[in-house]
Amino acid sequence: MEGKKLISATDTQYSSVLLQSLNEQRGHGLFCDVTVIVEDRKFRAHRNILSASSTYFHQLFSVAGQVVELSFVRAEIFAEILNYIYSSKIISIRSDLLDELIKSGQQLGVKFIADLGVPPPEGKNMPSEVKDGASETSASSPGQKDAETQVPVIRPDSQEVMDGMPVITQSFSLHGIEYETTKITVSDSDDEDDDVIFCSEIVPPKECIKDTNAATQNQPCPSPAGVSDQKSCGSGGSPHLTSTTAAQKLTSSASQLSPNQPQSSAESLASAAPQHLTPNIIVLNKPLLNPSLGASSSHQTHVTPTINLLEENQQPSNNDSLTEVETTAVDDEEVVEDDVAIIDSSSPGSVSSSSLAQQPSTPKAATTEGSGVQKKQVVTFSQEPFSKPGEFKIKISDVLTGNNKEFSSGIASKNVAEGQKIITLDTATEIEGLSTGCKVYANIGEDTYDIVIPVKGDSEEGEAKLDETPRTSGGDSPNRKRMKVKHDDHYELIVDGRVYYICIVCKRSYACLTSLRRHFNVHSWEKKYPCRYCDKVFALAEYRTKHEIHHTGERRYQCLTCGKSFINYQITASHIRSVHSQDPSGDTKLYRLHPCRSLQIRQYAYITNHSSSIPVINEGGIVYRVGTGKDGTEGTTSNPPAKQITWDDIFIPQGNEAIFKQNPSEGSTEFEFVIPESY
DNA sequence: CTATTCCTGCCAAATCGC
DNA sequence: GCGATTTGGCAGGAATAG
Numbered sequence: 001m002e003g004k005k006l007i008s009a010t011d012t013q014y015s016s017v018l019l020q021s022l023n024e025q026r027g028h029g030l031f032c033d034v035t036v037i038v039e040d041r042k043f044r045a046h047r048n049i050l051s052a053s054s055t056y057f058h059q060l061f062s063v064a065g066q067v068v069e070l071s072f073v074r075a076e077i078f079a080e081i082l083n084y085i086y087s088s089k090i091i092s093i094r095s096d097l098l099d100e101l102i103k104s105g106q107q108l109g110v111k112f113i114a115d116l117g118v119p120p121p122e123g124k125n126m127p128s129e130v131k132d133g134a135s136e137t138s139a140s141s142p143g144q145k146d147a148e149t150q151v152p153v154i155r156p157d158s159q160e161v162m163d164g165m166p167v168i169t170q171s172f173s174l175h176g177i178e179y180e181t182t183k184i185t186v187s188d189s190d191d192e193d194d195d196v197i198f199c200s201e202i203v204p205p206k207e208c209i210k211d212t213n214a215a216t217q218n219q220p221c222p223s224p225a226g227v228s229d230q231k232s233c234g235s236g237g238s239p240h241l242t243s244t245t246a247a248q249k250l251t252s253s254a255s256q257l258s259p260n261q262p263q264s265s266a267e268s269l270a271s272a273a274p275q276h277l278t279p280n281i282i283v284l285n286k287p288l289l290n291p292s293l294g295a296s297s298s299h300q301t302h303v304t305p306t307i308n309l310l311e312e313n314q315q316p317s318n319n320d321s322l323t324e325v326e327t328t329a330v331d332d333e334e335v336v337e338d339d340v341a342i343i344d345s346s347s348p349g350s351v352s353s354s355s356l357a358q359q360p361s362t363p364k365a366a367t368t369e370g371s372g373v374q375k376k377q378v379v380t381f382s383q384e385p386f387s388k389p390g391e392f393k394i395k396i397s398d399v400l401t402g403n404n405k406e407f408s409s410g411i412a413s414k415n416v417a418e419g420q421k422i423i424t425l426d427t428a429t430e431i432e433g434l435s436t437g438c439k440v441y442a443n444i445g446e447d448t449y450d451i452v453i454p455v456k457g458d459s460e461e462g463e464a465k466l467d468e469t470p471r472t473s474g475g476d477s478p479n480r481k482r483m484k485v486k487h488d489d490h491y492e493l494i495v496d497g498r499v500y501y502i503c504i505v506c507k508r509s510y511a512c513l514t515s516l517r518r519h520f521n522v523h524s525w526e527k528k529y530p531c532r533y534c535d536k537v538f539a540l541a542e543y544r545t546k547h548e549i550h551h552t553g554e555r556r557y558q559c560l561t562c563g564k565s566f567i568n569y570q571i572t573a574s575h576i577r578s579v580h581s582q583d584p585s586g587d588t589k590l591y592r593l594h595p596c597r598s599l600q601i602r603q604y605a606y607i608t609n610h611s612s613s614i615p616v617i618n619e620g621g622i623v624y625r626v627g628t629g630k631d632g633t634e635g636t637t638s639n640p641p642a643k644q645i646t647w648d649d650i651f652i653p654q655g656n657e658a659i660f661k662q663n664p665s666e667g668s669t670e671f672e673f674v675i676p677e678s679y
Numbered sequence: 680c681t682a683t684t685c686c687t688g689c690c691a692a693a694t695c696g697c
Numbered sequence: 698g699c700g701a702t703t704t705g706g707c708a709g710g711a712a713t714a715g
Contacts, residue, residue: 508686514703515687541705543685569708570683578681585709593707 016088022049023086032059037069038078039503045082055109069505073104081110088112177304488518549596556594565594 001301025031025046032044050057060068070078072277090113093101098116105113339547491502493509499556500509501516505523510516521527529544530537533551538544546568555565557572561580566572572591573584584590 510687512688515689517703518705519687540686542707545706546684568683573709574681596706 019086019088022046026086034068036078036082039071041075041077041079043082045076046087049085053110056107058109072107077101079103081105081113084113085110134443140336168647515554554597556596558592558594559590560590 016084016632026044026049029044031044034045034047034050035042036045036050046089047057047061052058063653077097080090080093080097080101081104090101105111105116213604242503332350361623416604490504490510490513493500493502498511500511501513503516503523504521505520508519510519525539527539528537529541531544531547531551533548536547537542538547549567553567555567557566557569558564559566559572559575559580561576561582564575566575576582576584580590582590
């Protein structure tokens with residue numbers, strides 16, 4: 001016994017080194033597994049880090065996919081918060097942004113930042129004073145240069161650190177630095193993109209992300225990942241280029257996690273709920289369903305689900321409307337107990353109403369939606385005075401929609417006010433299955449709306465399939481029976497028994513899941529469809545096909561009245577309408593669609609990452625299929641393998657009149673076509 | 680105004696999985 | 698072999714560009 005000792009060793013540097021390493025990884029995009037879209041910026045990060053630092057993300061990632069979007073925080077603020085999460089420091093934030101930072105910290109459940117707004121007990125330096133001090137120091141601040149060094153100094157005893165001197169408490173240090181507009185404007189130009197991840201390019205974050213009013217204007221490209229693959233795709237068939245910049249909201253509030261005492265938590269909820277409202281939130285608490293989750297199991301969870309579905313055409317100019325809504329909609333109080341942060345980032349119901357009322361801040365868009373801009377907003381919030389777990393009001397703000405007629409009819413019938421409708425439900429009747437397919441039932445009058453978040457279990461991605469059927473109890477979506485689900489790419493909104501699939505990224509709704517899947521590739525670029533004749537890459541096979549038609553010049557649409565052939569339906573229809581004054585979409589077929597000769601239809605050949613199937617065209621104009629598809633016969637589903645396509649194959653005349661005339665606008669590509677001039 | 684592109688419901692063919 | 702699922706084409710309306 002003697003001589004045996006227990007030895008403990010603590011690496012005091014470990015945590016900081018670890019954090020630094022993680023931050024470096026973030027900077028290089030290494031192992032980042034989530035993209036947070038804020039305004040039109042994208043932030044790559046690690047789920048674990050975010051969820052460990054933020055109760056909001058902790059909740060959100062129990063249901064969300066790899067792409068989440070926050071609409072209640074501005075990008076520059078979120079950048080600061082993210083920097084803090086990865087560095088434990090808040091560096092050089094403008095004093096006038098501090099309030100917003102604190103508020104966002106509260107919303108996100110980042111305790112440290114949220115606490116900046118809480119007066120420290122007994123005479124410690126108050127962040128509010130800090131803020132004031134910082135702002136005051138703008139006039140005369142002797143110590144600011146030093147403050148720039150950002151060396152935190154812990155001073156256990158409170159000292160007066162006003163007048164621009166760094167304000168330091170036991171738990172944090174905060175420097176007040178004079179903010180110079182011009183200076184910031186200059187510096188942010190390089191810092192601004194620090195956390196913005198476009199495509200696969202990741203710039204290591206620097207520590208100073210300063211404000212810029214023009215921050216959102218300097219985004220180099222609002223395109224989603226994968227755009228870089230598009231090289232010179234230009235306007236020709238690159239729909240993805242415009243797809244993710246809209247003000248889209250996927251937010252989730254931090255629900256309330258209370259410590260062991262159910263009653264106290266209920267009380268806290270009861271006290272907090274009347275004052276708080278969570279705007280556009282999906283809150284799904286794993287602890288609620290899975291008591292085996294360590295610490296979570298000891299907490300009672302209050303869920304404040306809000307689902308905000310907004311859909312609109314990708315009009316960057318509209319981005320702000322809802323963002324403003326969110327930022328104004330939170331007036332938090334925070335209940336913190338011990339180590340468990342209990343965040344109620346919900347907001348007063350009145351604010352919610354205002355948030356919805358602000359929606360018309362884009363009245364123009366709202367009223368034009370009839371032609372295609374679609375907004376669907378479903379917001380649930382706690383019943384104010386009677387808030388109990390599971391009891392919510394749901395508001396549906398729906399701006400219609402040219403496409404989803406049924407959807408609009410279902411909701412729109414509720415009320416219509418200049419395109420925007422706000423529906424307030426009395427109660428939501430049930431919330432269950434939150435972590436594995438959150439399901440929200442909302443009774444609106446006689447109609448029942450089901451909101452389903454079909455999260456695919458714990459699947460990382462790409463493999464979850466089947467097995468999920470029991471997740472949604474109602475058998476609402478037969479399509480999901482054996483659906484292979486590769487991503488958490490959508491929500492399901494069930495309106496009167498009809499299932500609508502909502503893209504999690506842009507919130508577009510689809511009546512068909514296949515349509516959504518097809519669409520989602522615009523965001524994910526999981527599949528890429530390269531043109532076989534040029535560098536262009538498309539997110540949809542059809543776009544590529546149509547584009548390639550322009551290379552080949554084939555005219556498959558033939559007017560039955562005059563025999564003229566056209567390259568696509570639109571031209572054909574236009575011709576029929578203008579020349580023959582007939583309706584091409586009528587019952588009588590006024591045109592004929594010839595089989596595609598130049599292209600191998602139905603190829604099931606696409607590339608995911610490595611493009612190896614782009615044909616090579618030799619000098620003789622012969623197209624060699626290089627590489628193989630799934631089965632080794634790329635593009636030859638219906639043709640013998642290794643078939644060579646020649647330009648003669650491409651320009652086989654169609655019948656007697658199919659003599660192609662190369663339209664300068666459509667066929668003058670990089671290839672020389674020998675085309676008869678007579679047509 | 681015209682041409683072009685984008686979008687999405689629908690459909691059929693190809694493929695997958697049992 | 699069969700049903701389910703995936704894939705891509707088509708129609709036709711809407712949006713956008715010139």
